[in-house]
Structures are given as structure tokens and as C-alpha cells.
Amino acid sequence: MLMGWWVALHALADIRVTAEASPTTVAVGEAFRLEYKVNSTDAEQIRPDAFNGVEVLNGPAVSTFSSYQLTNGRASSESSTTFTYILSPTREGTLTLPAATVSVGGRNYKSNAVRIKVVKGSGQPSRGTIAQNDGPAMRTRGAVTNKDLFITVTANKTQVFEQEPIVLTYKVYTLVNLKQLVGKMPDLKGFLSQEVPLPQQKTFTVERYGDKLYRTTTWSQYVMFPQQTGKLTIPSIRFEGAVTMENPNIDPIDAFFNGYDYLVKVVRQTPTIDINVKSLPTPKPTGFSGAVGDLKIRAEVVTREPKTNEALTVRLTVAGVGNMKLIKAPKLTFPTSFEAYEPKVTDKTELTAEGIAGEMIYDYLVIPRQKGHYDIPPVEFSYFDINTGEYKTLKTQPLTVDVAQGTKSDADVEKEMELRKSDIRALHVDDGLAQHTAFWGSTIYGVLYVILIGIFAATVWTTRRYIKANADIVGRRGRAAGKNARLRLAKAKAMLDNKRRDAFYDETEKALQGYVADKFNIPQGQLSRGTVTATLTAAGVTEETVSRFNETLEGCEYARFAPSGGDKELEGFYEQAADILSRIEQELKAKKKK
Numbered sequence: 001m002l003m004g005w006w007v008a009l010h011a012l013a014d015i016r017v018t019a020e021a022s023p024t025t026v027a028v029g030e031a032f033r034l035e036y037k038v039n040s041t042d043a044e045q046i047r048p049d050a051f052n053g054v055e056v057l058n059g060p061a062v063s064t065f066s067s068y069q070l071t072n073g074r075a076s077s078e079s080s081t082t083f084t085y086i087l088s089p090t091r092e093g094t095l096t097l098p099a100a101t102v103s104v105g106g107r108n109y110k111s112n113a114v115r116i117k118v119v120k121g122s123g124q125p126s127r128g129t130i131a132q133n134d135g136p137a138m139r140t141r142g143a144v145t146n147k148d149l150f151i152t153v154t155a156n157k158t159q160v161f162e163q164e165p166i167v168l169t170y171k172v173y174t175l176v177n178l179k180q181l182v183g184k185m186p187d188l189k190g191f192l193s194q195e196v197p198l199p200q201q202k203t204f205t206v207e208r209y210g211d212k213l214y215r216t217t218t219w220s221q222y223v224m225f226p227q228q229t230g231k232l233t234i235p236s237i238r239f240e241g242a243v244t245m246e247n248p249n250i251d252p253i254d255a256f257f258n259g260y261d262y263l264v265k266v267v268r269q270t271p272t273i274d275i276n277v278k279s280l281p282t283p284k285p286t287g288f289s290g291a292v293g294d295l296k297i298r299a300e301v302v303t304r305e306p307k308t309n310e311a312l313t314v315r316l317t318v319a320g321v322g323n324m325k326l327i328k329a330p331k332l333t334f335p336t337s338f339e340a341y342e343p344k345v346t347d348k349t350e351l352t353a354e355g356i357a358g359e360m361i362y363d364y365l366v367i368p369r370q371k372g373h374y375d376i377p378p379v380e381f382s383y384f385d386i387n388t389g390e391y392k393t394l395k396t397q398p399l400t401v402d403v404a405q406g407t408k409s410d411a412d413v414e415k416e417m418e419l420r421k422s423d424i425r426a427l428h429v430d431d432g433l434a435q436h437t438a439f440w441g442s443t444i445y446g447v448l449y450v451i452l453i454g455i456f457a458a459t460v461w462t463t464r465r466y467i468k469a470n471a472d473i474v475g476r477r478g479r480a481a482g483k484n485a486r487l488r489l490a491k492a493k494a495m496l497d498n499k500r501r502d503a504f505y506d507e508t509e510k511a512l513q514g515y516v517a518d519k520f521n522i523p524q525g526q527l528s529r530g531t532v533t534a535t536l537t538a539a540g541v542t543e544e545t546v547s548r549f550n551e552t553l554e555g556c557e558y559a560r561f562a563p564s565g566g567d568k569e570l571e572g573f574y575e576q577a578a579d580i581l582s583r584i585e586q587e588l589k590a591k592k593k594k
Helices: 002-013 252-258 410-421 443-471 473-479 481-497 501-520 529-538 543-559 567-593
Strands: 017-022 025-027 032-038 043-048 054-071 074-089 093-097 100-104 107-110 114-119 149-155 159-161 166-174 177-182 191-195 205-209 212-226 230-234 238-246 261-269 273-278 292-301 312-322 338-340 344-352 355-368 372-376 380-385 390-395 399-403
Touching: 017 100, 017 114, 032 043, 032 100, 043 074, 054 205, 149 238, 149 261, 149 273, 166 177, 238 529, 292 390, 292 399, 312 399, 481 501, 481 567, 501 529, 501 543, 501 567, 529 543, 543 567
Parallel strands: 025 114, 159 273, 292 380
Antiparallel strands: 017 032, 032 074, 043 100, 054 074, 093 114, 100 107, 149 166, 166 212, 177 238, 191 212, 205 212, 230 273, 238 261, 292 312, 312 355, 338 355, 344 355, 372 399, 380 390
16 A cells, blocks of 8 residues: 555656647737646646736647556656647747646646747738647537538629639538538529639638637639529538547447447538629620620730731630630631631639639731731720729720741642641651652551661550559559558568467557558548547448447457467458458459449
């Protein structure tokens, strides 16, 4: 008994409380993290001194950690309790974050104080990227309510003109561990819509909604162009997802091997949004073709030294933000001695949160038939300016062209234009080389030509396959999952042959867990029994096989603390691990064929 009291007192004497801020330089209004860490899991409560110069956004969130290791018969352990606050400074300067008092075993222990530097900022709450364990505490038990997880939909405008772009944004707010979410925009009547490309890997930030802090992310965005006037409705979207929750009634022994978490299906429905679309004002300018936005136009002669009977390119460029893809090519007036063709259109636009932005390039191909000095009159381009709510008519500068006498005949021009229409270009042949030597027309030349073409085609095909295979990093990792698992099992077999029991179980466990991580692109830090079970089941692996996989993995973990088995037991375990990986591979292939 005296020895027990001495050990307890010695443990209490080693209690330390350390405070740490991250980052240590922040802007006014930016969120940062303050942690008080105690090297014990028996910490009962924390009492920080008064916070001055900062706003407490959230906290304290409490997390505990403990580990136990047995290496070569020697035991070691580590444990801690962390109290986390999310704070936001309200003024510039050097701030001192207070020390805190923590109770452990009925005794009080005090931390150090921390200093941070606060620089000038916007004064608004931070919207930066946060780590998974930052921000508001995640709720892990009970039913998932509409206050724990909801989706908002907002339109940047609800009163617009016809063809005026609208940005539709869907945001997710959550206090639970959201693992999956799927929602598809239905077909829209009265709108042309395009989805804004967003990262597949979502990054959550901290944002206050009402009186609570939530983790939030922009899930999807659409740019929409109304094609009709009147009241148009954007319909509701049904989102289906999965949330990881803990089962408080699970047996502790079972939880040790299988984990506490399980997936809960959730369904969320977004509200509808009404958009009032007004007709464009009348009267409309002459030549107005439906362009709406904030636009500019310029004209230029691309060909530097035009000659008679040779192609001449005049370029018009419409740039800005608006319904760019719906703009019709402006009309150019050419001299009567110019033979004009339909313009070639080059789309250099991209979809942004403001609409379609960039340039539409119109290249007009003309053939001047006579030499001389020519004037190309300015081009008038009318559009509706959404910023002023008025029509604007832009006019390019006049263009001048000095055409020199060319050497091509009308027949040459007609032949060239036919080739242009078929996207084939004529080869320029020097008359001095018209007489072929005997080699160029020989059989050997033909054979070598075919061989070289074949080598070139094979090289291009091989190079494209290599580039495509290396670009698909996730796919390559998944395809190599089985091979990597077999290599790890081979290493485990070597440990078995060398009678290294603990190393054998370590390598076998790595083979099992590594297979799932590689096959389904799951980071090692996110692997849990619940995640593995849900992933394999969703991929089409049978319940029996998933159960056997979990049993094999449990065996690895249990074997480290169980009495040492014989060689036959270890060999049986090795065969079991190899067999279960083989079964999963076969079932995944069978599912893929279906």
C-alpha cells in the first residue's frame, strides 16, 4: 500500500501544464488556436485567467490521448489531456494570453502564459483553411438534426434582366463528421446553366451562422443565364449523405477491435428560389444581337504584308464578362474587291463566379483581288450593360490595308480555298526540285517510308499511354494495391521464417490496412474500422468477406498481447491473410464486370 501511495504522489509531482498558440502572428479578426496541454488523462477542469484583447469564438474543446507500448518486455505509456480554445484578437499589438489552472487528482497546476503578435487586419472573422481538429467541437452521438447539418442555397441576384448571369451557391454547414454527400442539379426550365469547377477535395472553414460556429464549405456553384422573362423558379435539390457517429452502447471489447463509429444516412432538401427576370428595355439599338454583360471590342489586321489573291485575316475580339458564348459574330464591311468568307470563331473564355469571362475571337478571311490602298470602316457593336442598366454601342477604330501585287493566279486561289475548307494545306514545291531522282521513286524508298511512319505512330501511342497512366495518380495507386499487399505479405513470410513473431504481425497488419488505403485512396490517418467496413461494403464486397477481413485484422492486434503461438498457428494466420485479400480482389473484379 505504501508503495502505491508513493507511485501516485510521484505521478502527481510530474504533472505539467503547457500553453501554446498557433499561429503566433495573426491579424485582427483572424481566428487562431490556443491549447493547454496536461500530461495526464485525469485532468478535471480548466480555469484560465481573464482573456483581454481577444474574443472567445469557441472552447474549451477537450480531447484526451493515451498509448501503451510493450517492446522487448519493457512497457512504456504516454497520456495527455488538451483543452483547446478558438480565439480572435480585437486589437493590434503584442497580446499576452493568460495562464490557466488545471485540476488533476484534487491538486491545482498552473500553465505558462503565451504572447502573440497581432497585426492590422480586416477586423472580420477568419475564413482561412482550418485543420480537421480546429474549430467547433464535432458532435459524435445522438440523432443528426437539421441544426447539426444543413445546406443553404443563395443567388447573388434575384432581380435580373434577360441573359444577365446569376451565380447560385450551395454551402454546407456541419457540426458532425460528414463523410459523403451527393446532390445533382435537375434540368432547369428557362435557364442555360453551367457548373463552376470546384475542388473535389473539400476544405472546411469556420464561420458563424446565427449564434453558433460551424464548419462550412462551398459544395457547388452554378452560373445561370435566364432565357425567358417573368418569374422563374430554381427547384429544390435533394442531397444524400453519410455521417460518422459513435455508438455509446457498444461493448468496450468489441469497440477496441471494431471501433465506436458507424455511418448514418442523412437526407437534406434545399429550398427553392424565385428569380424575377425583366425584359430588356426597348427600343433596342440597331444591330443589337443579344449581348449582355460588361464588354469591350477591338479590331486589327493580322496579315502584315497582304498581296492580291492571297489570304488576308482581319480579327475582331470581344472581351469581358457576360453571355460570351451566345454572342453573334459582329458584321464587317469590306471593299467590293475583297472576297469575304465566314469568320472562324475561337473561344478563349472560362467559367468564373462572376459569369463567363475571357475573349471571343472572330477571324475574317478575305481575298483582295486588286492592289491598292483600302479603308475598312469601323465596326459597331451594341450590348446591354448590366452595371448601368442601359444599352451601349461600341465602335472600333477604322482599319487601313495596303495590298501589293501578288504572284498567285485566280486558279491558285480557288485551289487554296478548297484546301482550306478541307483543313488540308498545299505543299510548296520548288520547280528546281520537280525532277525526282531514281531513289525517291524506288521501292526501297517506299519501304523505308512505311517503316518510319510505323515507328513514329508506335512512339506517339506509347508516349500517350505513358502520360495518361502517370497522370492518373489515384488510379495507379488503386491498381497497384494488390501488388503492394503481396509484397508486404512476402515480407511478413520472411519474418515468419526467421521466427520474428511481432514483426510478422506488424507486416501482416500493414498489408491488410495498406491494401484498403491504396485501393480506395484513403489516407492512413483516416483509416478506422468503421471507415474500412463502410468502404468495402460500398465497393460491393460481401458482408461475409468484410467480416473475415475485420477478424484477420483483429487477430493481428490481439496477437501482440496473446501468448506466443506455434509455427503452425503463424502459418495458418499468414494463409488466412493471403486468402482474404485474394477474395476481396476477386469480388471487386466481379463487381466491376457487372
